[in-house]
Amino acid sequence: MSDLLERLRAGLPPEALITDPDVTASYAHDMASFCEAGTPAVVVLPRTVEQVQHVMRTATALRVPVVPQGARTGLSGAANASDGCIVLSLVKMDRILEISPVDRIAVVEPGVVNAVLSRAVNEHGLYYPPDPSSWETCTIGGNIGTASGGLCCVKYGVTAEYVLGLEVVLADGRLLTTGRRTAKGVAGYDLTRLFVGSEGSLGIVVKAVLALKPQPPQQLVLAAEFPSAATACDAVCRIMERGHTPSLLELMDRTTVRAVNAMASMGLPETTEALLLCAFDTPDPSADLAAVGELCTAAGATEVVPADNPAESELLLQARRMSLTALETVKSATMIDDVCVPRSRLGAMLAGTAAIAEEYGLTIGVCAHAGDGNTHPVVCFDHQDPDESRRARESFDAIMALGLELGGTITGEHGVGVLKKEWLARELGETGVELQRSIKAAFDPLGLLNPGKLF
Template identity: 75%
Template sequence: MGFCPPSCQAAGMSTLVARLREGLPASAVLTDSDVLASYAHDMASFCPAGRAAAVVLPRSVEQVQHVLRTASELRVPVVPQGARTGLSGGANAVDGCVLLSLVRMDRILEIDPVNRFAVVEPGVVNADLSKAVAAHGLAYPPDPSSWEQCTIGGNIGTGSGGLCCVKYGVTAEYVLGLDVVLADGRLLSCGRRTAKGVAGYDLTRLFVGSEGTLGVVVKAVLALKPAPAPQLALAAEFGSSAAAGEAVARIMAEGHTPSLLELMDATAVRAVNKLTRMGLPESTRALLLAAFDTAEPAADLAAVGELCRAAGASEVVPAADVAESELLLAARRATLPALEALTGTTMIDDVCVPRGRLAELLDGVAEIAERNRLTIGVVAHAGDGNTHPTVCFDAGDEDERRRARASFEEIMALGLALGGTITGEHGVGVLKREWLARELGEVGVEMQRAVRRVFDPLGILNPGKVL
């Protein structure tokens, strides 16, 4: 391919913008340089972002189809985006791309209380859907920490989880059907609206977690659950990661199904106290939060409290009521902002290990932090082994940046060595491409690339991401 001088590139961009505006309102095609820069990346550190040719903000399926047809004809890359709360660079621009922001497609199209599903557009905010279905006595359980900002389309793209997944599962378990615009602009409908269905290959599951590399989700049919009872929670303090890990193992082995089982290490506890003045116990090495939304939550908490004491808890404090329980959960949700406030920049890992090896992961992270002379706080969805080691560093200090990146890589290696995976819910994006290949192996990578070529033979959908 010959060199295209700046004048040629400008002409190509002019053609692209003109073609996009043939099927979109002028206000939906943005080219201002400051606007392009503001849409260029998600919330991940150490992920490069290119310069886009345009940002488009469609409001309809037909407009999305027009964007994909235009991009396909002109061989222009397309990067689908939601609220850009992602933590792996999956929504980052590549040079010359169209940033396809779906935030204006934000309608809840249907809520069916009898069949317990909702039909939504991809730009619906997770919290808004939860509030809407609650009016019908229903719940949409997946609740990522960013649930008040993140969109359903982004949740589907990364296969996100949340605090309640130990009992209720992750996004993939709630996506019944999808409408997807393919790379060439065709519209594919897959899945169902029924409680059961096994007709053909499960393409719906294939799109969940694909990070916009196989198609653009424009509508989703989501399963709903009856609204649970209010949660009651307890906090248990431990003098070691091993004791906290033992408590998690005992709780799960005894058959308990908490609605939430979260773990905060000492660094995370201190950070939350510094930010919120909540007065969490800073003498602890690990703080375990457990909650139940059962018919008799107090009895369940009492049983779990005994298991925590048997595992070595120094203190077990049940919340007195729902309001006190919500304060504990608010402390957990404040962890990532609190850690970011320590140094201004964080790099959030997302390794998931077998529950029985949780303590090894926490102790290994502590050793990595000490060796690299960095602050690394850990918060974990302990009930399913999904941990978020968070590396805190000064982005203006080049040596600290280097040590932060090295620590991040060492944590992923540790997760794999413990029989885990490099991502439990944040996705691969740009950040973990090389590590995905290590986890999948040569044959696994070959098969996944073959699937991607079937859906996107020209390679225009979110290039440079995942594989």
């Protein structure tokens, strides 16, 4: 420990090192339940690429594991510390280095908060679409590490589609540049995409070149109440089948609606079994909402209410954004699943989740990015009740098994981390895991980067 600190101090300013155990303990884990976390030896908060390189050279020399972190808003334990590790928090590397309206790119450091970037590019008439529910606090580096999505991905896609290039500090301290600043480019293997979603297991992202889009018109939102989740999912299928491209298409079940109302008195309709939110940012959103409203009514909606203005629309979106936080108030703890299925199987996914909730005697609320089939079943339980905690874990596994049975994936945007390691192996199969381990070994032969995650 003394040798580690001495070497780190040789290349870092005093304020970049945290050794107080009470403080380092606060960096030990992200927001996931049921994920083990170790005790870090030290927390480092670098401000420059050179400082990150120094940390990695020191770690390699002493064979000390390194756990990269962003804002620790993750939900899979991917940022959890391991015993004796260096926690490398990138939150101080928070500069927006460039915004180019001509090239439609932004160049940023990993600690830039998603919402800060979004507002900065808006001032230039540009738009950065990926918008996770935690966008006010999560960082771009964390978004890249988990390949995160958000409410707008049904139309605009996820983080991976906006990362054009990266600068990455490798395990031995070398600096690797991947990708490009140009609108297109196919030179060599796509190493940029390889790093997106790698959860800090291949290298430390220290700079990102991000694609931007022209800022769209303000969107308008429609809210539709349904007597069942099945009818709401039928409406989703009708909307997508008819070729509509909403800027978001979100679903909240009755449990979620009631939780949001209880937490924030939003006045959402508690009599509904499922609330569908659909938005358009087209030149004539009212016409698009009217067409979708007819499809919702045909599918069985009991009420369809289009927002009259952007302010009303934003209020509805705030309700959806606070869904996960509201469900956390139902019981003392939650496990947030992240199963994505084909849109055509969305109804089966929600019906199966309801059956699992009944089987295990638990409250499971569901909010979903319905437009792309990404569901977030939230298992609510009392963490001080051993039996209820056991049932919560078992129900979580049952939901993931259901997703795979329906042709889906165990994670659409939250990542694998610690929470879903066993399930990743089931989804990829033996050959898939073997090849991914080989890739990990090529970038990190000593296994120092975020050990114990993914595999």
